[in-house]
Amino acid sequence: MRLFLALVPPAATRRALLDTLHALPGARWQTDEQLHVTLRFVGEVDRHQADALVLALPHERFARIEARLDGFGHFERRGRVDQLWAGLAPRAPLENLHARLDRLCVGIGVEPERRKYVPHITVARFARSTAPSPEQLAAWLSAQPLLPGEAFAFERLVLMESHMGNDGSVYEPVFEVGMG
Numbered sequence: 001m002r003l004f005l006a007l008v009p010p011a012a013t014r015r016a017l018l019d020t021l022h023a024l025p026g027a028r029w030q031t032d033e034q035l036h037v038t039l040r041f042v043g044e045v046d047r048h049q050a051d052a053l054v055l056a057l058p059h060e061r062f063a064r065i066e067a068r069l070d071g072f073g074h075f076e077r078r079g080r081v082d083q084l085w086a087g088l089a090p091r092a093p094l095e096n097l098h099a100r101l102d103r104l105c106v107g108i109g110v111e112p113e114r115r116k117y118v119p120h121i122t123v124a125r126f127a128r129s130t131a132p133s134p135e136q137l138a139a140w141l142s143a144q145p146l147l148p149g150e151a152f153a154f155e156r157l158v159l160m161e162s163h164m165g166n167d168g169s170v171y172e173p174v175f176e177v178g179m180g
Contacts, residue, residue: 001050002162003042003174005101007065007094007154009035009121016148017069017086021123024140026130027084028168030123036160036171037088037121040101042110052108053159054175060104064180065093065154069147073120080131085120086147094119125168154179 014035070089074081098117106112159175
């Protein structure tokens with residue numbers, strides 16, 4: 001099983017974000033069902049580790065987190081744009097929850113996270129052959145309206161299974177716990 005722990009923004013926030021996404025050649029835009037904040041990528045685990053995670057989550061208390069959309073950014077892989085994302089602020093509550101979930105995952109035998117955590121919602125992905133040039137990306141970013149700045153709350157923490165497909169990943173909720 002390929003798992004990750006995520007927060008799903010409210011429907012109104014996802015709609016507002018989707019309304020801003022267009023006109024960047026080569027972008028594979030995420031769908032409403034794909035928009036989420038990955039807190040901890042767990043990766044490939046066996047049934048025993050997945051069950052251990054499902055059993056551990058209800059014993060934790062998760063405070064409700066509020067955030068707001070905070071501009072666009074991107075990740076690169078091997079010198080080319082790989083993902084376009086919308087940032088979140090404030091970062092500290094999300095970074096703290098990421099660290100806590102990382103410790104929980106390590107406790108069930110998953111390797112610790114090695115990458116720096118950046119709270120974000122992936123909005124588009126690019127194939128190597130369709131990645132925008134730095135000039136295309138800069139032009140697109142400068143043409144974007146400001147993202148809605150209203151705060152919203154995350155109500156639940158979701159353990160998701162990722163199924164890889166030709167049209168992108170399909171995410172299936174496996175287990176969820178309330179926050180707050």
